[in-house]
Every structure is written in C-alpha cells, then in structure tokens.
Amino acid sequence: MYFIIITLLIGYIIYQAITNALPHHFLVPSQHWKDKIIKVINHDKPIYLQVGSKRSSFRRRLILASIQPSFYTNFINNKIKIQPQDCQNINNEFINEMTKRDINDPNRKIIYGFFHPYANNGGGGERVLWEAVKATLLADDKNIAVIYTTNTDVEPLQILQNVSNKFDIKNLDSSRVLFIYLRRFNNLIDGNYWKHFTLVGQLIGSMLLSLEAMQELSPDVWIDTIGLPGSYWPVSLILKIPILAYVHYPIIQPEMFNKLKFKSLKLSELTQFSPSKPRDYIELFKLVYWSLLYFFYSFLGSRVDITLANGTWTFNHLESIWAFNRAFGNQLEILYPPCGTEDLNTTEISTRVNKLLYVAQFRPEKRHGLILTEYHQFLTKNFPNSPKSESIPTIVFLGSCRTPDDTAVLESLKHQVETLNLDEYVEFIVDQPYKEVIHWLSISKFGLNAMWNEHFGIGVVEYLARGVIPIVHASAGPYLDIVTGWNKESQDDSWYNDTGFFFKSYDDVDFDPSIQDKESSDYLSFEVGTSPESSVVKFPTLETVLTELFITNPDLVNDTKLSTMRENGSKLVLQKFSNKEFDAQWIEYLSSLESLEKKFREERRDKVGMVY
Ligand SMILES: *[C@@H]1O[C@H](CO)[C@@H](O)[C@H](O)[C@H]1NC(C)=O
Ligand SMILES: *[C@@H]1O[C@H](CO)[C@@H](O)[C@H](O)[C@H]1NC(C)=O
Ligand SMILES: *[C@@H]1O[C@H](CO)[C@@H](O)[C@H](O)[C@H]1NC(C)=O
Ligand SMILES: *[C@@H]1O[C@H](CO)[C@@H](O)[C@H](O)[C@H]1NC(C)=O
Ligand SMILES: *[C@@H]1O[C@H](CO)[C@@H](O)[C@H](O)[C@H]1NC(C)=O
Ligand SMILES: CC(=O)N[C@H]1CO[C@H](CO)[C@@H](O)[C@@H]1O
Numbered sequence: 001m002y003f004i005i006i007t008l009l010i011g012y013i014i015y016q017a018i019t020n021a022l023p024h025h026f027l028v029p030s031q032h033w034k035d036k037i038i039k040v041i042n043h044d045k046p047i048y049l050q051v052g053s054k055r056s057s058f059r060r061r062l063i064l065a066s067i068q069p070s071f072y073t074n075f076i077n078n079k080i081k082i083q084p085q086d087c088q089n090i091n092n093e094f095i096n097e098m099t100k101r102d103i104n105d106p107n108r109k110i111i112y113g114f115f116h117p118y119a120n121n122g123g124g125g126e127r128v129l130w131e132a133v134k135a136t137l138l139a140d141d142k143n144i145a146v147i148y149t150t151n152t153d154v155e156p157l158q159i160l161q162n163v164s165n166k167f168d169i170k171n172l173d174s175s176r177v178l179f180i181y182l183r184r185f186n187n188l189i190d191g192n193y194w195k196h197f198t199l200v201g202q203l204i205g206s207m208l209l210s211l212e213a214m215q216e217l218s219p220d221v222w223i224d225t226i227g228l229p230g231s232y233w234p235v236s237l238i239l240k241i242p243i244l245a246y247v248h249y250p251i252i253q254p255e256m257f258n259k260l261k262f263k264s265l266k267l268s269e270l271t272q273f274s275p276s277k278p279r280d281y282i283e284l285f286k287l288v289y290w291s292l293l294y295f296f297y298s299f300l301g302s303r304v305d306i307t308l309a310n311g312t313w314t315f316n317h318l319e320s321i322w323a324f325n326r327a328f329g330n331q332l333e334i335l336y337p338p339c340g341t342e343d344l345n346t347t348e349i350s351t352r353v354n355k356l357l358y359v360a361q362f363r364p365e366k367r368h369g370l371i372l373t374e375y376h377q378f379l380t381k382n383f384p385n386s387p388k389s390e391s392i393p394t395i396v397f398l399g400s401c402r403t404p405d406d407t408a409v410l411e412s413l414k415h416q417v418e419t420l421n422l423d424e425y426v427e428f429i430v431d432q433p434y435k436e437v438i439h440w441l442s443i444s445k446f447g448l449n450a451m452w453n454e455h456f457g458i459g460v461v462e463y464l465a466r467g468v469i470p471i472v473h474a475s476a477g478p479y480l481d482i483v484t485g486w487n488k489e490s491q492d493d494s495w496y497n498d499t500g501f502f503f504k505s506y507d508d509v510d511f512d513p514s515i516q517d518k519e520s521s522d523y524l525s526f527e528v529g530t531s532p533e534s535s536v537v538k539f540p541t542l543e544t545v546l547t548e549l550f551i552t553n554p555d556l557v558n559d560t561k562l563s564t565m566r567e568n569g570s571k572l573v574l575q576k577f578s579n580k581e582f583d584a585q586w587i588e589y590l591s592s593l594e595s596l597e598k599k600f601r602e603e604r605r606d607k608v609g610m611v612y
Pocket of ligand 2: 248314456477481
C-alpha cells in the first residue's frame with residue numbers, strides 16, 4: 001500500500017518536473033540575464049557569453065532581437081558569442097528588443113524549428129524541407145527558420161549552396177536561416193546503428209536528439225519534415241508548442257502484421273498458440289513487440305496538431321494508424337510535395353507520333369512484361385495477318401539500368417520481344433540523358449505505367465505536364481492522385497476521365513477471381529472501399545483499352561479530343577503539384593500554426609513561460 005502511494009508520489013513529482021521545471025529551463029533565462037549580456041557587450045574584445053546550461057533560453061533571446069539571427073548558429077561549438085553589430089547596442093535598442101514581449105504583439109518574431117537531421121541530403125524529403133523553408137521566409141519578415149541537423153561537417157553556406165544547386169531554391173534570406181548542429185546523439189537515429197529493434201532504437205534516438213535540440217534552442221513551432229516521430233512527445237510535453245508533421249511514409253503499417261504468424265491480439269489468433277513449440281514463443285513476442293510499437297506510434301501521432309500527408313496512400317494509412325488524431329480534433333490533410341511542374345511545360349508540338357511511351361527503370365515491379373503480353377494479344381486478335389499499319393501505336397521503353405539486376409530485366413524483356421515476334425513494334429532506349437527523355441515526352445502521344453500500387457509516380461506527372469496522354473494502371477498514386485478528372489462533373493465512365501485512361505490486370509495482387517463477373521473477361525471486377533459500403537467497379541485490361549482506343553472507338557482519341565485532354569492534364573498538374581501551389585498552401589498552414597502558437601502560450605504555459 002505504502003509502496004503504491006510512494007510510487008505515485010514519485011511519479012507525480014517527476015511529471016511536475018518535466019512539465020514545469022523543464023519548460024522554464026529551456027525557455028526562461030537566468031535571473032540576471034541582462035547583466036550577463038551587457039557584460040559581453042561592454043567588453044572590449046569579443047568573449048563568450050556565460051550561460052551555464054541555459055543556452056537555449058539565452059540563444060532564443062539573442063536571436064529574437066538580433067539583426068542577423070543566423071549568426072547564432074553553433075557550427076564551431078555550442079558556446080554563444082554576440083553578433084558584432086548587436087554588440088554596438090545603439091540607443092540600447094538590442095537590449096530593449098530582448099525584453100519580453102506581449103503575446104499579441106504583431107512584431108513578435110516567430111522561430112520555426114525544422115527538425116530534419118539529414119538536411120544536406122538531396123532527396124525528395126529535403127526538397128520538401130527547403131521549399132517549406134523558402135515559403136516560411138517569404139510569408140513574413142518576422143519568421144525565422146531554424147534547421148536542426150546532424151550534418152556537422154558541412155558549413156551553413158555550403159548547405160545553402162547545395163540547396164540552390166540541387167533544388168534550384170535560390171535567394172533564401174540567409175540571415176534568417178539558422179542551423180543548430182546536433183552532435184551528441186546523431187548516430188542513434190541511423191538505422192544501421194541498431195542491429196536489433198531498429199525502430200524502437202530510432203524512436204529513442206530521435207527523442208534524445210530532440211532534447212538536445214531543445215537544449216541548444218527552443219523554437220516557437222516544431223516542424224518535422226523527416227518523419228522521426230520520437231520528437232513529438234518531448235516537444236509537446238515540455239515546450240507545449242504547436243507541432244506540424246509532414247509525413248512521407250508511416251513508419252509502421254498494418255500490413256506489417258500480415259507477415260507474422262499471429263496476426264493480431266485477437267483470441268481467435270492466439271488460440272493457435274501451442275505451448276510446446278518454442279518457435280511460437282518467439283512469434284508471440286514478435287506480435288506483442290509490434291503491437292506495442294504500433295500503439296506507441298499512434299500515441300506519438302496524437303501529439304501532432306497538423307499532419308500533412310504527401311499523398312492519398314499515406315493519408316489513408318495515417319487516417320487509420322493515427323486514429324486518435326481525429327478524436328482530438330487535430331488536422332490531417334494532404335499536401336502534395338512540390339514537384340516543380342511549372343518548369344516542365346512544353347511548347348506545343350504540332351504533330352505527335354503514335355507511340356506508347358513507357359518511361360521507367362528496368363525493374364520487375366514496373367511490369368514491362370505485362371505490357372508486352374497484352375499488346376501482343378491486342379495485335380494478334382485485331383490484326384491476325386496484316387502487316388504493320390499507321391493506326392497501330394508502337395511501344396517505346398525508355399529507362400535506365402542502374403544495377404546488374406536491371407540489366408537482367410532488360411535482357412529478358414528483349415528476349416520476350418523476340419519470342420513474341422514484336423521486334424518491329426517495340427523500341428528500347430537505355431541510359432539516355434535527360435534531354436533525350438524530354439524529347440520523347442514532347443513527341444509521343446501516349447504514356448504508359450503498369451506498376452501495381454505505385455505510391456506516387458513522378459513519371460506520370462511528367463507525362464501530363466508535357467502533354468503525353470496517360471494510359472496507366474488504376475491503382476494508388478497514378479489513379480488516386482495524378483490522373484484525376486479536371487472537370488469533376490463529367491465523370492460517367494470509370495476507366496477514363498478528362499486526363500487519361502486506366503487498366504487493371506489479372507496479375508494484380510488484389511485481383512479476386514471470386515468476385516469476377518464470369519461473363520466478361522475483358523473487364524475485371526474489383527471491390528472498392530471496405531464493407532459494408534463496398535461496391536464493385538470494373539476495369540478493362542490493357543488489351544481492351546488498346547482495342548477500344550484504336551479499333552472500336554477511335555473518336556475517344558481523335559485529335560480534338562486529345563488536345564483538350566492535354567490542356568486539362570497540364571493545367572491539372574500545374575494546379576496540384578507545382579512549387580507555387582505548395583508554397584501557397586504551406587503559407588496557409590503557417591497562419592494556423594501562428595494562431596495555435598498564441599493559443600498554446602496562453603492556455604498551456606504559466607505566467608512566466610507565456611511571455612518568453
Ligand atoms: C553538398 O556539397 C558537398 C561539397 O561540394 C558535396 O560533397 C555534397 O555531395 C553535396 N550534397 C548534395 C546533396 O548535393
Ligand atoms: C510520399 O513519400 C513516399 C516515400 O518517400 C514515396 O514513395 C511517395 O511516392 C510519396 N508520395 C508523393 C505523392 O510524393
Ligand atoms: C512554361 O515554363 C516557362 C519557364 O520554364 C515559363 O516562362 C512559361 O510561362 C511557362 N508556360 C506556361 C503556359 O505556364
Ligand atoms: C472527335 O470525337 C468527338 C467525340 O469524342 C467528336 O464529337 C468530334 O467531332 C470528333 N472530332 C473529329 C475532328 O473527328
Ligand atoms: C477539360 O475537358 C473537357 C472535355 O472533356 C472540356 O470541356 C473542358 O473545357 C476541359 N477543361 C479545361 C480546363 O481545359
Ligand atoms: C476512372 C477514374 O479514376 N475516374 C476518375 C476521374 O477523375 C474523377 C475526379 O477526380 C474521379 O472521381 C474518377 O474516379
């Protein structure tokens with residue numbers, strides 16, 4: 001009994017310490033902070049500021065008052081010097097600026113903290129980060145961007161130079177971009193560091209890393225663009241500031257449970273457990289481990305105030321995994337990544353050649369082989385013995401071979417072409433420079449994509465942007481996000497809309513023969529939605545689409561029709577995936593964050609914490 005009371009008491013004290021003492025530690029500078037700063041300012045040579053363990057709160061004060069916030073980057077070491085011009089403190093302006101401010105002061109600066117340890121990488125995640133930083137700085141002069149990074153070997157200006165080269169994001173106001181280099185726990189988020197229990201390891205690693213970040217500088221808004229959810233908990237518990245997460249990929253998905261022997265904690269699954277099999281104990285442990293992780297991930301997600309999914313696939317997953325979010329009234333929306341589609345437009349070419357272009361790496365999941373089989377059937381059924389004719393489109397496979405595996409795929413495709421006697425109808429263009437790709441995109445009429453469940457498909461965006469009419473597999477990204485109807489009202493046929501055409505295949509993983517309509521082999525039946533509202537939709541095979549478009553119903557693709565579709569398609573991608581659109585939407589989210597920031601200060605902090 002006493003034990004329980006004591007445990008509860010200790011728990012309560014720890015909780016109080018975390019939620020009250022730590023916020024003060026990170027946000028409120030020591031009592032004589034002004035004297036300490038004045039001492040440095042009045043010293044005749046530059047010296048370090050003596051701040052003890054209160055670096056975060058001092059750095060905050062200095063940044064919010066400085067004419068050059070970026071100066072307070074900790075590239076050399078974690079100690080703090082004062083910017084020379086700030087040191088002049090003309091008319092005592094610098095010191096005055098540092099005294100606390102009213103929450104509703106319109107000139108109050110806001111520090112947006114971007115938690116993105118690999119900020120210097122050149123991938124899609126970093127493109128989102130830097131476009132967001134750009135938009136944040138453009139939105140308002142009072143916004144300051146802090147990037148928390150573990151790339152400790154690259155200087156700030158070098159990182160910005162890389163950003164400019166790689167993403168063409170130039171002219172950032174570098175005086176308002178500050179880097180906080182994280183040195184202590186930086187290897188803990190590396191998947192290779194953890195030989196076992198990688199996900200848990202990374203979660204703990206990102207928690208510690210976020211504590212280190214707060215110790216160096218506490219921002220006013222926390223933005224995670226890299227998908228390290230461990231940071232959400234400490235940030236919400238200690239700093240009580242709004243959190244925005246841009247999610248590319250949920251770290252745990254329900255599908256992962258399908259690989260386990262026991263698929264859920266339901267009794268029906270667990271009764272299969274047999275105490276005499278040692279293997280079963282391991283399997284049971286795995287299930288418990290994954291379930292705990294899953295719930296912990298849901299919990300972490302519930303700490304996020306605004307969640308942005310990078311597309312429909314991610315959105316649908318998050319909606320079920322982060323189920324608490326909706327319950328708490330937090331926002332969950334889609335914000336497509338900036339794809340730079342404004343730079344992809346082509347000046348219209350007068351005539352395009354009747355070709356089916358497939359731009360894709362030579363990899364098995366791209367299913368080039370499926371295209372060949374279907375195309376071969378289309379030819380043999382409709383032109384049993386006639387020679388090549390103008391009205392039959394031919395195929396161009398354009399892609400790169402990066403690995404020996406790719407080369408093997410390419411070789412087997414060439415072999416398939418030979419076996420099916422399609423040499424006259426199929427061209428291979430391998431490892432071409434990007435200029436060549438653009439050339440093909442500007443002269444081909446149609447673009448193919450056969451991958452099943454491709455999460456996005458930047459290639460299909462390029463088809464639309466450059467006026468190539470997509471004929472694509474009806475799944476995930478291309479179906480849900482990209483080749484959508486511009487003109488929303490005129491949807492009667494399910495296998496095409498104002499921008500492109502769709503097909504499915506008997507080979508699809510989710511094709512279920514038991515619901516297939518036995519009468520028709522040209523159209524495949526698929527169930528959409530989850531019961532009880534599920535309904536069956538029908539999609540043609542690629543062979544059927546080709547027959548419709550080039551034999552039975554050629555008016556679907558006559559020149560007038562195609563040019564309207566092209567117009568529709570390029571407007572669509574411009575509207576949805578351009579950098580401009582991303583910026584505009586991002587700026588709207590910033591204003592939600594700004595209101596939340598004020599609200600949280602008033603509601604969640606005490607009198608002192610509120611104004612610092
Ligand atoms: C950034 O620049 C350095 C030095 O020029 C280079 O080694 C590195 O690969 C670059 N990173 C990116 C993402 O471009
Ligand atoms: C979202 O991110 C994932 C993981 O990087 C990627 O596979 C997917 O294509 C992205 N979706 C969009 C719409 O960019
Ligand atoms: C196409 O892109 C160029 C820049 O690459 C731009 O100047 C032009 O206005 C764009 N055209 C359209 C129709 O958006
Ligand atoms: C093209 O097809 C549409 C119907 O899809 C038809 O209304 C139009 O007259 C056709 N145009 C030409 C030039 O044949
Ligand atoms: C889209 O296509 C439809 C015809 O299918 C056409 O009526 C409409 O004007 C097009 N919209 C745009 C924006 O081009
Ligand atoms: C077959 C198909 O995907 N049709 C789509 C065309 O675009 C509209 C609007 O986005 C969708 O609702 C249809 O499902």
